[in-house]
Amino acid sequence: MRVDGLWIGQVAMAALTNVAFAFAVGSALLGAWLAKDGIQTVSPARAAWLRAQRSLVTGATVLVLADVVWLLYQSASMSGVGLPEAIGIVPTVLSQTHVGYAWSLAFGGAVVLLLTSLAGHQGTLRNALLWLAVIAVAAGKASLGHAADAGPASAAIGMHTLHVLVTSVWGGLVLAGGLGVVPALGTSTARGVMIRTAGQLSNVSLVAVVFVLLTGAFNAARGAGGSFEAIEVSTWGHILTLKLILVALALVLGGLNRVSALPRLRRTASTMDAHTFTNVLYLEALAMLGVFVAAAVLAHSIPGFAALG
Template structure:
């Protein structure tokens, strides 16, 4: 089966959109968790703010590139000649309406991401939700129409996925930065002893957040899969959509196992050894961080496969 090179590029751009959205959501979530720490590092919070804004700007740019690619695919024209088709796509197609909603949400999120404070955070959150709603309206979930239960559940699924994946992906470098700051710290003993406690509290919040987001991802994902494959007459693994879905499920299972092991084994060890901050605590900390880093890699793979799945017809095409 020959695949149009423009469609391949579309899939890559869609995966990039999922990635930068997850990074923006993860940066926002990690910032909120750090703000709850009594001695959070201002430099880390500032770095997260910059990362969130950069991700949102990239999201807007990726939206524009995706529109151009979609116009080229729908118009059957080369990439360089798709300009005249863009206007028609925007004004005469359902995709154009959905794209406009999503892009408006991404721009709104940028305005919120460019500022600091709780209000700005809520503006960024609202913008990202609007973006996700536009994305859902342009997906398989909108086959039965807009403002349906299926489309609403897909919005919830995409949002929970971004929160689950993004919080893990962003938390991995946050904890690495935290460790680096601790390694060069010459603060007083009281501050040093507060470090492990704050770090463990952050890890516990991350674990709880990821667990709740994962539960939503699983429930909504099952619903989406049953809806997408309801009309299949061939065996699920006999069509491309089924094979891509199976790969995604394998990666999700791997991420769940990694996160579950961290939550059940290393997080309790961190909590039990944080008081003295001795070798046992440092060993548990390194193990937790390594497992989190592997989980973050699995999350990146999940987002890439999700981009492919979103461009694969459930009917077996």
């Protein structure tokens, strides 16, 4: 692994795609939960629903653009040329490399995700296409990582695809909820909608976290080659440790909301308890941003077992 401008650019774009994809997934879920109330012109939930819709479009747009820039950096890195010259290498990368095939799947899913997010109606076909696009993006992103070393139709690819999906559900709900949607439900007239949405967010996040931990443990064991030494002495292992610390911090904050702030909010429906839930969710969102950045660095680092030879 050579840390230079191209590597930093790749990691930055990968981190941006991670965050944008999660934002889009979380916003789609929150928008679906708020649609029944928010679609009404006069509704306390309308502001939050509109934020979820805008966040979905923004996340999908950023995902498409960041994917394009990442491919340019990747082409430059693979060919050993500068960014301007890499433009001419892109067609070869797309047509003749595994990276090109995997990127095309992820990018195609991102484009469909953007188009469906721009659709004015909320029909069954639109929703089906949206979630198929989400799965395509997750599969493409998984195939761009170290799991691809095991082959295009391997258990490692399947496990990592699931990991990308559930991480984006958990992280996306936290990011879109904590940084945009839930604060828009802060008025007293929207308190009932906030309590219901907070409960849905907490329950779905809990299920997603279980799968995140299971699939993450599989990926970590595979990357370390089953050796703790690989985690202790390799750069990859140190980055993994940092990511686990950030995940633990997010888990603690999410746990505080679930076992303390949310039950109090349900009992009192007070403004103070609503603010407490929102503030803790905001801190959890900041921790999740760090998790997604660390995940991007891991994906562009030499696995622990390879570093040990």
